[in-house]
Amino acid sequence: MNNENDLxxxxxxxxxxxxxxxxxxxLKPIDGSFLPPYDSGSHLDxxxxxxxxxxxxxxxKDLSQVVYRLGILRETNSRGGSKKIFEDFKLHxxxxxxxxxxxxxxxxxxxxxxxxxxxxxxxxxxxxxxALDKNNADFELHYFCRSKNKLAFEDxxxxxxxxxxxFIYIDDEPNGIKFDKKCLISGLETNKQIYLCGPSGFIDFVKDQAIECGYSANQIHTEYFNSNVIKTGASFNVVAQKTGINVDVLENQTIAQALKQVGVVIDLSCEQGVCGTCLTPVLEGIPDHRDMYQTDEExxxxxxxxxxxxxxxxERLVLNI
Ligand code: FES
Known part of the structure; x- marks a missing residue:
């Protein structure tokens, strides 16, 4: 959760x-000053x-502290976020x-x-x-897109x-280039890294190809944009330790929804287990982790x-909230 004073x-x-x-x-600072520095891979809430x-x-382009540039997709099944941005955001x-x-x-x-x-x-x-180009590092960028009109930053x-x-792969261009996992074979040597970002199906596909080519899990770094997480399951009891409130989480409810009904509100964003906004400490019990955010070790x-x-x-989960 972000502290209001840090925004x-x-x-x-x-x-x-x-x-x-x-x-x-x-986005530029309103007072004409510089924005806080960051490194590539960073995001903003x-x-x-x-x-x-x-x-x-x-x-x-250049880790600019003058402006932060963001690219925003209007999600077909938007739960309000991207829809509101496209409808409401205005210049200035x-x-x-x-x-x-x-x-x-x-x-x-x-x-x-x-x-x-x-x-x-x-x-x-x-x-x-x-960042890699600036450091004269050896790298390849492979960009997959459904159709040419959805190709952002092409020029x-x-x-x-x-x-x-x-290398740009366009799904609906039959004569376009096709991905061949052979390009990854050279990765069998150590200290070669793979970075994947996109929808869960895409990430899982490339990840499987990389593993077939001999990559180990710690050479593959992922950032999911969405997931097909199944949130339902057997009911159980959750205790919010700080308030002493406990509630049954029904089969078709999430923990966050059940707690909200009894007045315990958890900050949420993606609601799909990919962003980490809702991450909450566990004091007792064993979670059934459905998220893509934590690593297997975590x-x-x-x-x-x-x-x-x-x-x-x-049957019971005690959370430090
Ligand atoms: S709200 Fe994004 S992981 Fe829970």
Whole structure:
């Protein structure tokens, strides 16, 4: 959760439709100063409304502290976030955003990096491509898109210094280039890293290909944009330790929904187990982790749970909330 005092007041200084259903916005500080520094892979929590927060990766060209650039997809099944941005955001509008947060770190010392973007997943990877290029690092950018009209940042990529390291795959272009996992084989050597960002199906597909090519899990870094998480399951009891309130979580309810009914509100954003906003400490019981946010090692420790989607393997779960 962001502390109110840590939020930045920024103004929308540019707002452009750069592809079908994709909006690029630039945010500058309202007082003419510089924005906090960040590294590639970072995102901002954008406060679309007081209780509506969404994460968007910063995709500025040069780790700019003058403006933060974001790329935003209008989601077909938007739960309010992107829909409201497309309908309400205007040039010069003032917004609150968090300071940059990075949970998708780039290792600039890798021998070679492979960046795989699915659709709007290009945003953090574009920023990584600029960083790798600036460091004269060896890398390839593989960008997958459903159709050409949804290809964001196309001209910019073609004009960049890494155009010849970029491979663009368009699903509905039968004569376009096709992905061949052979490009990954060279990754069998150590210290080569793979970065994946996009929808869960895309990430799982590339991840499987990489593992078949001999990559280990710790060479593969992921940032999911959505997931097909199943949130339902057997009922159990949850105790909110700080307030002493306990509640039954019914089969078709999430922990967050059950707690909200008894007045315990947990901050939520993606509600799909991908962003980590709702991460809550566990004091007792064993979570049934359904999220994509924590690593397998973190899940095995059972120190935290994502109440937006995860459940319990024990009859009772005590949370430090
Ligand atoms: S709200 Fe995003 S992981 Fe729970």
């Amino acid at each position: 930045l007041n920024v103004q929308i200084s540019a707002l452009d439709m750069i592809a079908k259903d994709i909006l690029a916005i630039e 954008v406060y679309i409304a007081p209780d509506l927060v969404r994460q968007y990766s910063i995709c500025s 509008q003032i917004l609150k955003v968090s300071k940059p947060i990075n949970k998708f770190h780039l290792d600039l010392s890798a021998k070679k990096s492979f960046l795989f973007a699915g659709g709007i997943g290009i945003t953090p990877l574009l920023s990584m491509a600029y 910019e990529i073609h004009q960049s210094r890494f155009a010849n390291k970029t 899940k095995n420790l059972n120190l935290f749970i994502t109440p937006c989607c995860s459940r319990s393997l024990t």
